[in-house]
Amino acid sequence: MEHIGLLCLLLCGIIHTTHTETLHVRVIERNIGTLHCGKLTKSTVTWSRDIDGQRVDILTNYYGQITKHIPDPHKRYSSGKNPVLCIFRVSQSDSGRYYCNETTVELNVIPRSVKSGTSTEGEREDFQPGIWKVVVSIIAGSFLVTVASVLLIWRYYYKRTLKMTGQSGAVALYAEIQTSRE
Incomplete structure:
Protein backbone atom coordinates (compact mmCIF):
# COMPACT_ATOMS: atom_id res chain seq x y z
CA MET A 1 0.00 0.00 0.00
CA GLU A 2 2.87 2.37 0.76
CA HIS A 3 4.34 1.67 -2.65
CA ILE A 4 1.11 2.65 -4.41
CA GLY A 5 0.96 5.94 -2.50
CA LEU A 6 4.61 6.68 -3.35
CA LEU A 7 3.98 5.82 -7.00
CA CYS A 8 0.97 8.18 -7.12
CA LEU A 9 3.02 11.02 -5.62
CA LEU A 10 5.81 10.40 -8.12
CA LEU A 11 3.41 10.38 -11.09
CA CYS A 12 1.69 13.58 -9.88
CA GLY A 13 5.09 15.26 -9.61
CA ILE A 14 6.07 14.20 -13.13
CA ILE A 15 2.76 15.38 -14.61
CA HIS A 16 2.96 18.71 -12.75
CA THR A 17 6.57 19.22 -13.89
CA THR A 18 5.62 18.46 -17.50
CA HIS A 19 2.80 21.01 -17.55
CA THR A 20 4.76 23.80 -15.88
CA VAL A 114 25.74 46.79 -36.59
CA LYS A 115 28.04 44.73 -38.81
CA SER A 116 25.64 41.82 -39.37
CA GLY A 117 22.62 44.14 -39.53
CA THR A 118 23.66 45.64 -42.84
CA SER A 119 22.71 43.69 -45.91
CA THR A 120 24.13 43.91 -49.38
CA GLU A 121 21.89 44.54 -52.35
CA GLY A 122 20.00 41.41 -53.37
CA GLU A 123 20.50 39.69 -50.01
CA ARG A 124 17.30 38.66 -48.27
CA GLU A 125 16.98 40.16 -44.83
CA ASP A 126 14.83 37.32 -43.47
CA PHE A 127 17.22 34.59 -44.66
CA GLN A 128 18.62 32.60 -41.77
CA PRO A 129 22.43 32.45 -41.86
CA GLY A 130 23.75 28.93 -42.09
CA ILE A 131 20.56 27.40 -43.53
CA TRP A 132 22.33 26.67 -46.81
CA LYS A 133 24.71 24.37 -44.93
CA VAL A 134 21.78 22.26 -43.77
CA VAL A 135 20.32 22.12 -47.28
CA VAL A 136 23.66 21.14 -48.85
CA SER A 137 24.24 18.50 -46.15
CA ILE A 138 20.82 16.96 -46.77
CA ILE A 139 21.35 16.87 -50.53
CA ALA A 140 24.87 15.42 -50.22
CA GLY A 141 23.71 12.83 -47.68
CA SER A 142 20.81 11.79 -49.89
CA PHE A 143 23.14 11.46 -52.86
CA LEU A 144 25.58 9.28 -50.91
CA VAL A 145 22.80 7.03 -49.62
CA THR A 146 21.44 6.64 -53.16
CA VAL A 147 24.86 5.76 -54.60
CA ALA A 148 25.54 3.27 -51.78
CA SER A 149 22.12 1.65 -52.32
CA VAL A 150 22.68 1.32 -56.07
CA LEU A 151 26.11 -0.22 -55.53
CA LEU A 152 24.77 -2.71 -52.96
CA ILE A 153 21.88 -3.72 -55.22
CA TRP A 154 24.24 -4.12 -58.19
CA ARG A 155 26.65 -6.20 -56.11
CA TYR A 156 23.82 -8.45 -54.89
CA TYR A 157 22.49 -8.88 -58.43
CA TYR A 158 25.98 -9.59 -59.81
CA LYS A 159 26.71 -12.25 -57.13
CA ARG A 160 23.31 -13.83 -57.71
CA THR A 161 24.02 -14.03 -61.45
CA LEU A 162 27.37 -15.67 -60.73
CA LYS A 163 25.75 -18.29 -58.49
CA MET A 164 23.08 -19.07 -61.06
CA THR A 165 25.55 -19.46 -63.92
CA GLY A 166 28.24 -21.14 -61.83
CA GLN A 167 30.92 -18.90 -63.33
CA SER A 168 33.75 -17.06 -61.68
CA GLY A 169 33.79 -13.27 -61.69
CA ALA A 170 36.25 -12.88 -64.55
CA VAL A 171 34.48 -15.39 -66.80
CA ALA A 172 31.08 -13.80 -66.16
CA LEU A 173 32.46 -10.33 -66.93
CA TYR A 174 34.04 -11.62 -70.16
CA ALA A 175 30.75 -13.32 -71.13
CA GLU A 176 28.86 -10.10 -70.44
CA ILE A 177 31.25 -8.10 -72.65
CA GLN A 178 30.94 -10.68 -75.44
CA THR A 179 27.13 -10.56 -75.22
CA SER A 180 27.04 -6.79 -75.45
CA ARG A 181 29.26 -6.80 -78.61
CA GLU A 182 26.92 -9.09 -80.47
Whole structure:
Protein backbone atom coordinates (compact mmCIF):
# COMPACT_ATOMS: atom_id res chain seq x y z
CA MET A 1 0.00 0.00 0.00
CA GLU A 2 2.87 2.37 0.76
CA HIS A 3 4.34 1.67 -2.65
CA ILE A 4 1.11 2.65 -4.41
CA GLY A 5 0.96 5.94 -2.50
CA LEU A 6 4.61 6.68 -3.35
CA LEU A 7 3.98 5.82 -7.00
CA CYS A 8 0.97 8.18 -7.12
CA LEU A 9 3.02 11.02 -5.62
CA LEU A 10 5.81 10.40 -8.12
CA LEU A 11 3.41 10.38 -11.09
CA CYS A 12 1.69 13.58 -9.88
CA GLY A 13 5.09 15.26 -9.61
CA ILE A 14 6.07 14.20 -13.13
CA ILE A 15 2.76 15.38 -14.61
CA HIS A 16 2.96 18.71 -12.75
CA THR A 17 6.57 19.22 -13.89
CA THR A 18 5.62 18.46 -17.50
CA HIS A 19 2.80 21.01 -17.55
CA THR A 20 4.76 23.80 -15.88
CA GLU A 21 7.96 23.48 -17.91
CA THR A 22 8.97 26.64 -19.77
CA LEU A 23 10.68 26.23 -23.12
CA HIS A 24 13.24 28.88 -24.09
CA VAL A 25 13.85 30.00 -27.68
CA ARG A 26 16.52 32.48 -28.82
CA VAL A 27 16.32 34.01 -32.29
CA ILE A 28 18.43 36.66 -34.00
CA GLU A 29 16.44 39.72 -35.04
CA ARG A 30 14.86 39.62 -38.55
CA ASN A 31 15.06 35.81 -38.76
CA ILE A 32 12.23 33.31 -38.43
CA GLY A 33 11.23 32.42 -34.88
CA THR A 34 9.90 28.88 -34.58
CA LEU A 35 8.16 28.09 -31.30
CA HIS A 36 7.40 24.42 -30.62
CA CYS A 37 4.45 23.36 -28.51
CA GLY A 38 6.06 20.87 -26.13
CA LYS A 39 5.36 17.21 -26.83
CA LEU A 40 1.99 17.61 -28.56
CA THR A 41 1.79 16.00 -31.97
CA LYS A 42 -1.71 16.51 -33.38
CA SER A 43 -4.58 18.33 -31.72
CA THR A 44 -6.20 21.72 -31.45
CA VAL A 45 -3.57 24.25 -30.45
CA THR A 46 -4.18 27.89 -29.53
CA TRP A 47 -1.13 30.17 -29.47
CA SER A 48 -1.31 33.30 -27.34
CA ARG A 49 1.08 35.74 -25.71
CA ASP A 50 1.32 38.22 -22.86
CA ILE A 51 0.80 41.82 -23.96
CA ASP A 52 0.69 44.42 -21.19
CA GLY A 53 -0.22 41.78 -18.62
CA GLN A 54 -3.09 40.41 -20.73
CA ARG A 55 -3.11 37.04 -22.47
CA VAL A 56 -3.99 37.70 -26.14
CA ASP A 57 -4.80 34.86 -28.54
CA ILE A 58 -2.76 34.94 -31.77
CA LEU A 59 -4.03 31.96 -33.72
CA THR A 60 -5.64 28.54 -33.39
CA ASN A 61 -4.44 25.50 -35.32
CA TYR A 62 -7.25 22.96 -35.62
CA TYR A 63 -5.65 19.95 -37.35
CA GLY A 64 -3.88 22.19 -39.89
CA GLN A 65 -6.66 24.76 -40.34
CA ILE A 66 -5.46 28.15 -39.09
CA THR A 67 -7.74 30.76 -37.54
CA LYS A 68 -6.05 34.08 -36.71
CA HIS A 69 -7.40 36.04 -33.76
CA ILE A 70 -5.38 39.24 -34.32
CA PRO A 71 -4.88 41.46 -37.35
CA ASP A 72 -1.82 40.26 -39.27
CA PRO A 73 -1.47 42.48 -42.38
CA HIS A 74 2.19 41.53 -42.93
CA LYS A 75 1.48 37.78 -42.53
CA ARG A 76 4.14 37.41 -39.83
CA TYR A 77 2.36 34.66 -37.87
CA SER A 78 1.93 31.20 -39.30
CA SER A 79 1.50 27.59 -38.27
CA GLY A 80 1.57 24.38 -40.26
CA LYS A 81 0.26 20.89 -39.61
CA ASN A 82 2.61 20.61 -36.65
CA PRO A 83 1.76 22.56 -33.51
CA VAL A 84 4.41 25.24 -34.06
CA LEU A 85 4.15 29.01 -34.25
CA CYS A 86 6.35 30.66 -36.89
CA ILE A 87 7.01 34.36 -36.53
CA PHE A 88 8.59 35.84 -39.64
CA ARG A 89 11.04 38.76 -39.40
CA VAL A 90 11.12 38.73 -35.58
CA SER A 91 11.84 42.02 -33.85
CA GLN A 92 12.65 43.07 -30.30
CA SER A 93 8.94 43.69 -29.68
CA ASP A 94 8.27 39.96 -30.29
CA SER A 95 10.31 39.01 -27.20
CA GLY A 96 8.17 37.71 -24.38
CA ARG A 97 6.10 34.85 -23.09
CA TYR A 98 3.98 32.78 -25.48
CA TYR A 99 1.52 30.02 -24.63
CA CYS A 100 0.60 26.93 -26.57
CA ASN A 101 -2.47 25.65 -24.74
CA GLU A 102 -0.82 25.23 -21.32
CA THR A 103 2.83 25.04 -22.46
CA THR A 104 4.86 28.20 -21.88
CA VAL A 105 7.50 29.31 -24.39
CA GLU A 106 9.81 32.23 -23.63
CA LEU A 107 11.03 33.98 -26.80
CA ASN A 108 14.22 36.04 -26.56
CA VAL A 109 15.04 38.08 -29.67
CA ILE A 110 18.74 38.89 -29.92
CA PRO A 111 19.56 42.21 -31.62
CA ARG A 112 21.73 42.08 -34.71
CA SER A 113 25.09 43.76 -34.41
CA VAL A 114 25.74 46.79 -36.59
CA LYS A 115 28.04 44.73 -38.81
CA SER A 116 25.64 41.82 -39.37
CA GLY A 117 22.62 44.14 -39.53
CA THR A 118 23.66 45.64 -42.84
CA SER A 119 22.71 43.69 -45.91
CA THR A 120 24.13 43.91 -49.38
CA GLU A 121 21.89 44.54 -52.35
CA GLY A 122 20.00 41.41 -53.37
CA GLU A 123 20.50 39.69 -50.01
CA ARG A 124 17.30 38.66 -48.27
CA GLU A 125 16.98 40.16 -44.83
CA ASP A 126 14.83 37.32 -43.47
CA PHE A 127 17.22 34.59 -44.66
CA GLN A 128 18.62 32.60 -41.77
CA PRO A 129 22.43 32.45 -41.86
CA GLY A 130 23.75 28.93 -42.09
CA ILE A 131 20.56 27.40 -43.53
CA TRP A 132 22.33 26.67 -46.81
CA LYS A 133 24.71 24.37 -44.93
CA VAL A 134 21.78 22.26 -43.77
CA VAL A 135 20.32 22.12 -47.28
CA VAL A 136 23.66 21.14 -48.85
CA SER A 137 24.24 18.50 -46.15
CA ILE A 138 20.82 16.96 -46.77
CA ILE A 139 21.35 16.87 -50.53
CA ALA A 140 24.87 15.42 -50.22
CA GLY A 141 23.71 12.83 -47.68
CA SER A 142 20.81 11.79 -49.89
CA PHE A 143 23.14 11.46 -52.86
CA LEU A 144 25.58 9.28 -50.91
CA VAL A 145 22.80 7.03 -49.62
CA THR A 146 21.44 6.64 -53.16
CA VAL A 147 24.86 5.76 -54.60
CA ALA A 148 25.54 3.27 -51.78
CA SER A 149 22.12 1.65 -52.32
CA VAL A 150 22.68 1.32 -56.07
CA LEU A 151 26.11 -0.22 -55.53
CA LEU A 152 24.77 -2.71 -52.96
CA ILE A 153 21.88 -3.72 -55.22
CA TRP A 154 24.24 -4.12 -58.19
CA ARG A 155 26.65 -6.20 -56.11
CA TYR A 156 23.82 -8.45 -54.89
CA TYR A 157 22.49 -8.88 -58.43
CA TYR A 158 25.98 -9.59 -59.81
CA LYS A 159 26.71 -12.25 -57.13
CA ARG A 160 23.31 -13.83 -57.71
CA THR A 161 24.02 -14.03 -61.45
CA LEU A 162 27.37 -15.67 -60.73
CA LYS A 163 25.75 -18.29 -58.49
CA MET A 164 23.08 -19.07 -61.06
CA THR A 165 25.55 -19.46 -63.92
CA GLY A 166 28.24 -21.14 -61.83
CA GLN A 167 30.92 -18.90 -63.33
CA SER A 168 33.75 -17.06 -61.68
CA GLY A 169 33.79 -13.27 -61.69
CA ALA A 170 36.25 -12.88 -64.55
CA VAL A 171 34.48 -15.39 -66.80
CA ALA A 172 31.08 -13.80 -66.16
CA LEU A 173 32.46 -10.33 -66.93
CA TYR A 174 34.04 -11.62 -70.16
CA ALA A 175 30.75 -13.32 -71.13
CA GLU A 176 28.86 -10.10 -70.44
CA ILE A 177 31.25 -8.10 -72.65
CA GLN A 178 30.94 -10.68 -75.44
CA THR A 179 27.13 -10.56 -75.22
CA SER A 180 27.04 -6.79 -75.45
CA ARG A 181 29.26 -6.80 -78.61
CA GLU A 182 26.92 -9.09 -80.47
